Amino acid sequence: MKLQDKNTIVTGGASGFGAGIVARFLEEGANVTIVDFDETAALAYMESLKSDRVHFEYADLADGKSVAELFDRLQTRWSRLDVLVNNAGTTHLPALLEDVSEKDFDKVFAVNAKSVYYTSKFAVPWMKQQAAGAIVNIASTAALSPRPHLTWYNASKGWMVTATKSMAIELASERIRVNAICPVAGETPLLASFMGSDTPETREKFLSSIPLGRFSTPKDIAATALYLASDEAAMITGVALEVDGGRCI
Template sequence: MDLSKVFSLDGKVALITGASKGIGLTIAEFFAAAGAKVVLSSRKQDKLDEEAARLKGKGYEATGIACNVGNMEELPLLVDKTVAIYGQLDILVNNAGTNPVFGPIHETSLEAFDKIMDVNVKAAFALCNLCFPHLRKSSSGSVINISSIGAISPEPGLGVYSISKAALVSLTKVFAREWGDSKIRVNAICPGIIQTKFSEALWSNEKIMAYMLKQLAIKRLGTTDEIAALALFLAAPGSSYTTGSIITADGGFTI
């Protein structure tokens, strides 16, 4: 049995937001290693250029395009540039996220609420729609939304963030339902605590970590590689009958 094509992304073009570090960058590297041409996007062009050059040094095809996904006016240009460079778009990973507050939900301002919802939900909605004309031309269009276990069970101190990720789960299911006829699959990953800079407020807090570890079946933090491997599955032919799925990778926290 030849399984070489099950996880192959040869000939595919993938756009990954929040891809200058952490989970997004690791997903980009996994996709590139699987044969995809990857577009890394985040706010700072210099950091993107640095990471794209590093990937090219490994023999991969990568390009960095700066975009603040919280600014809706920048999103069409991101998609247009991607297609202008590579001529197609097969995979979208909505990974960019933000959480400018940590604490009780009643202390969260409306301004913070709007920013979280704009980046974590509205940008994903807008990018999906902007990418739709290109994804439906693909023989295997795939959208992967990076949600959170907070969508299933609210995380301590991350009330509005958890709300936004729950909305992203619902968004995933709606798009999956409506885009099936266009042969576009839409799935979401809900990571647990992954050791990245973004989640440092959680894993650097001894009290929170002690609580979290008690809840885990696998009593350790997750790695970006473990999330990227799952994203590769959802992007590749091996998951061709998988859509609308909300997959946790949380060490058993939500069992």
């Protein structure tokens, strides 16, 4: 029960890594708000969780007004916020860097980078009031050891790592910890978009660069998010922790 009675937000909690984090946080006693723009998926997932400590809030995290309204509703519901997981993310399809459309570039940066600016505008003042809080940002090994043809996605995750370190140093005196997780390619619906096509050949190509010989899973990422969000990591801030089976060695 490492998060007993903690109020936690998991963005993109309807699918993939986020869904894994939601389930693990619930097992550890947390109250969890899933924030997602896929209401159908979120409600179906919540139904399967059979918990009265999870609830869903719609928000488009790439839209500042939508995020402001989200925090208005949350502040009516909760008197404090203990943990924020900025997990929602997206990618462009693999392409030569000069061929990625401006629309796709803007989408990637709006969801992967600007959403963190938006959630920080509300979550950080809230955590400052209570002089406590933990923020976990889901970055990627793409930030540390980029693959070709995903350049703008990789760069958005590099942004996430620098934002994490800068947030951590600025917020340390407020007793707010900020850390990032850098997962290697993982078994989620987003994987096919990274690979371009989900075939045995593309899977083999990705797997061949992971020394432990498998993709990451939502359970791997959830275990790491739990640790970084919990008091067990009380002395840890500003790290970008690879969960990558050795990919970045």
